[in-house]
Amino acid sequence: MLAYLIRRVAQSGLVLLIVGMVAFGMFRFVGDPIDNMLGQERTQEDIDRLRGQLGLDQPFAVQYFRFLENAVQGNFGVSYRQGRPVSDILLERAPATLELAAVSGFLAIAMGIALGVFTAIRRNGFTANFIMSASLIGVSLPTFLIGILLIYIFSVELGWLPSFGRGETVRIGNWTTGFLTETGLKALVLPSITLGLYQMTLIMRLVRSEMLEVLRQDYIRFARARGLRDRVVNFRHALKNTMMPVITVIGLQLGSIIAFAIITETVFQWPGVGLLFINAIQFVDIPVMAAYLMLISVMFVGINLIVDVLYFLIDPRLRADRAGAH
Amino acid sequence: MTEPVLSIRDLSVEIPTRKGVVCPVDSVSYDIAPGEILGVVGESGAGKSMAGNAVIGLLNPPARIAKGEIWLNGTRIDQLSGDAMRRLRGKEIGMVFQDPLTSLNPLLQIGDQLTETMLTHLDISRSEAEKRAIAALQEVGIPGAADRLNSYPHEFSGGMRQRVVIALALCAEPSLIIADEPTTALDVSVQAQIVALLKKLCRERGTAIMLITHDMGVIAEAADRVAVMYAGRLAELGPVREILTSPSHPYTDGLMASTPLASRGKSRLHQIPGSMPRLNAIPDGCAFNPRCPYAADKCRHDPGPQGVEGRAACWFPIVRERTA
Numbered sequence: 339m340l341a342y343l344i345r346r347v348a349q350s351g352l353v354l355l356i357v358g359m360v361a362f363g364m365f366r367f368v369g370d371p372i373d374n375m376l377g378q379e380r381t382q383e384d385i386d387r388l389r390g391q392l393g394l395d396q397p398f399a400v401q402y403f404r405f406l407e408n409a410v411q412g413n414f415g416v417s418y419r420q421g422r423p424v425s426d427i428l429l430e431r432a433p434a435t436l437e438l439a440a441v442s443g444f445l446a447i448a449m450g451i452a453l454g455v456f457t458a459i460r461r462n463g464f465t466a467n468f469i470m471s472a473s474l475i476g477v478s479l480p481t482f483l484i485g486i487l488l489i490y491i492f493s494v495e496l497g498w499l500p501s502f503g504r505g506e507t508v509r510i511g512n513w514t515t516g517f518l519t520e521t522g523l524k525a526l527v528l529p530s531i532t533l534g535l536y537q538m539t540l541i542m543r544l545v546r547s548e549m550l551e552v553l554r555q556d557y558i559r560f561a562r563a564r565g566l567r568d569r570v571v572n573f574r575h576a577l578k579n580t581m582m583p584v585i586t587v588i589g590l591q592l593g594s595i596i597a598f599a600i601i602t603e604t605v606f607q608w609p610g611v612g613l614l615f616i617n618a619i620q621f622v623d624i625p626v627m628a629a630y631l632m633l634i635s636v637m638f639v640g641i642n643l644i645v646d647v648l649y650f651l652i653d654p655r656l657r658a659d660r661a662g663a664h
Numbered sequence: 665m666t667e668p669v670l671s672i673r674d675l676s677v678e679i680p681t682r683k684g685v686v687c688p689v690d691s692v693s694y695d696i697a698p699g700e701i702l703g704v705v706g707e708s709g710a711g712k713s714m715a716g717n718a719v720i721g722l723l724n725p726p727a728r729i730a731k732g733e734i735w736l737n738g739t740r741i742d743q744l745s746g747d748a749m750r751r752l753r754g755k756e757i758g759m760v761f762q763d764p765l766t767s768l769n770p771l772l773q774i775g776d777q778l779t780e781t782m783l784t785h786l787d788i789s790r791s792e793a794e795k796r797a798i799a800a801l802q803e804v805g806i807p808g809a810a811d812r813l814n815s816y817p818h819e820f821s822g823g824m825r826q827r828v829v830i831a832l833a834l835c836a837e838p839s840l841i842i843a844d845e846p847t848t849a850l851d852v853s854v855q856a857q858i859v860a861l862l863k864k865l866c867r868e869r870g871t872a873i874m875l876i877t878h879d880m881g882v883i884a885e886a887a888d889r890v891a892v893m894y895a896g897r898l899a900e901l902g903p904v905r906e907i908l909t910s911p912s913h914p915y916t917d918g919l920m921a922s923t924p925l926a927s928r929g930k931s932r933l934h935q936i937p938g939s940m941p942r943l944n945a946i947p948d949g950c951a952f953n954p955r956c957p958y959a960a961d962k963c964r965h966d967p968g969p970q971g972v973e974g975r976a977a978c979w980f981p982i983v984r985e986r987t988a
Contacts, residue, residue: 556766563720563761564781564832565754574780578771654816655770 346646350639355406357635361628362405392416405628414629419621424629428611433513434504435603435610439596441526442534446595447588450538451577454545459572461550470546476539481598485532485605492528500525502607533602537591544587548580555579581652589645593638667738668695669839669872670719675732675742677711677718679943686943687730688714690896691970696840699870701863703887703904705878705919707940711896712876716842718742719874720757721749737839755785758833762845764825768817774801774828775813778835785836800831804861823854827861834865841865842874847882855879859886880923884908892916895940895951898971899978912983913976914956950978958982 372385372394389395392415393404408414414424453473457466476484493501505521507514516522552558553576561571600612607613611630618626649656677689689711696702704712717723719734721744734742736756741749753759761767769777778797782788788796794813801809804827817825826846833841843862847855863886866873875887883890883904890907892899892915900913911917921934938955941947947954953963962979971977 556761556763557769559722560759560761560767560829560832561769562722562750563753563759564784565750565752565836566780566784567750570780570784575769575772579769653771654773655818 342650343647346643350643353639354632354635358406358409358632359402361631362402364624364628364631409632414632415625417618417623417626419618419623419626424625427614427626428629428633429512430514431609431611431614433515434608435596435599435612437516438526438529438533438602438608438610439592439599442530442532442537443592443595445530446534446537446541446591450541451545451584453538454542455549455572455577457542458546458549458553461546469542473539473542476535477543481532481536481601482605484535485528485602488528488532489605499527501528504609529602529606529608532605533595533599536598537595540591541584541588545580545584548583549576552576552579578652582649585645585648585652589641590638593634593641596637597634666697668697668735669700669737670696670874671733671735672715672719673733673735675715675718675734676730677714677723677727678730679727681944683944687946688727688896688943689718691732692893692896692898693732693970693972694891694898694901695973696872696874698839698872699866700888701866701873701875701886703883703890704874704876704893705880705883705890706893706899707878709940709943710893712878712893713844714896715893716759716844716874716876719840720753720759720842722753722759751785754781754833754838755836756838756840758836758838758841760826760829760833760841760843760846763849764822764829765849767829768825768832770817773814773816774820775815778813778832781832782835796835800835801828803865804828804831804834805857806831823850823857826850826854826858830858830861830865834869834871837869838871840872840874842876844876845878846875847877847879855882856885862886880908880919892919895946896943897951897977899952900971900976901973910982911976912981913952913971913978914958914980914982915952916976917982918955 372388386395393401396404412425414428416422417424417427420427453469457469460466489501492499500521503525504516505523505525506519507516507522508518509515516526558571558576561575566575599608599610600615602608603610603612604616611633614626615630617623618630672695673693675689675692676687678685678687688709692711692715694702704715706712714723714727717727718729719736719741721741723729729742732742733740736752741752744752768774775794775797778800779790779793782793782796783790786793797813798809801812806812806824806827812820817828820828830846841862846862847858850858859882862873862875865871875882877883887904889902890904891901892907892911892913894915900907900911900916907916908920911920915936918934918936922936924933936955941951941954947964949962949964949966950956950959950968953959956963958980960980966979968977968979969975975981
């Protein structure tokens, strides 16, 4: 177990190092930020001074190592556009994105598993077939369209929910939360549905097909032959065996919920890191882009690490195999 | 004669398909007495397992009981509701499946699988259930039973797993066990152990066992009586000695002749020409007639008498001189 964990952490570190290389590469190859930062009336002196200040006149290797050194300490330099440390800006924006991702992730997992199990158990029922057909909408409609449709129905026509922003937020230490105010909660509804719908339908369809597969297994037949209640057979015996592949996909999808938040945040003008990233692209604000890239990859790698540990907790066979093999 | 534990009367199972209704079990009747092992033999697809599934109420839809009655300890059970039938499963009828490697839930400790079965059916406390779980494992011959409760199925060998499966089928003390090919997936040496175990349990507890198999060796070793099935019908039913030594249905005769025996030496093994008809192409008359060496005109038109105890389902049963 420990050896396996250490190996996985080392692999994760390698992935992050490579992503760091790409992120850093952007500094070198995506335009010259100096052009953007200084206006038309710049002198060569200004350019050289700024270049020196930002460390852009150093050799590649030196710059890369300095970048890594700073990145490990959470320092991603200064935003070209806002002139403030990128880490401060990210910290300011992160709560909005994380709260949105948490709500839509929870929605996607809870509803996805519940509906998946339901449609698998009642696979010939009318309701289950209806849900399966309806889920095609979730899979096939692009996120921005769902967002705009929801805004049109619930904000413009019905006027029930706000169409943009986070509503009022409460500050707790460094964290701003929308969970504690009514407007904050209302503002969360549409974006989190928009963001979570695709993941929900994906999880639901996966749970359904895995569950149908498991329900065909001998041990399920045997559980029924032992006279166990349907509830016990379905949830204790079948669902647990369904979870392995589902957890893998949920892990990947949680990562993409945060990554895809860009679109949802743009549609709803949600003041999170996704919106920050879009604005950064428009202004070639490379430190922000690089930091965002690193942040997302840390999250992906971290979630996958957690998924690997969850495998161990769920499946006793892995524990034995690993112990024997290493 | 004591009242039978299980009594099947004129049971038919049918499956509606796109090409019409097929009948994998056709008008079958047999009884099993307490403490008796009834061997049910036949080729794959002869309907042996399907009859067992019908008894325990686990037919996969769209298969369904078309006609007939199933009685268990004097109660008719083929018309019970889903939940009443569920209560009977495990408590009155235990089942052992073919493949012990896939019969146990890989993610649950065997102790949990045992106690959950007992707690479902018996009104006992959890600690009492654990005590009985240990006793059940000991009874089926698992060494160090108390320490194995927390083991997962993958930590057992195939033969040991089949013992666990048998312990699971027995733990609520059912009066009937349906063992569907319990030895087919095991090594020959382990097979003998499992058969001996089933016999022992049958003798000590008075449990009736329906032993479904296609292995004549297992039948010869374990069964008290034998039901031979062919294409969904009962070909012949009788005490194991009679069926093995003087079969009266030509199919049983062919089956016996094609069982390899060491005593017969190296002579070429007999085989029955052709193969069992598919369910949607059962011939008119006796289902065995195209393969039967003795078939006459009558056999091609008239299905023949129903197989019952002591009478083969054949117009022209083989009559032998009793070698006294």
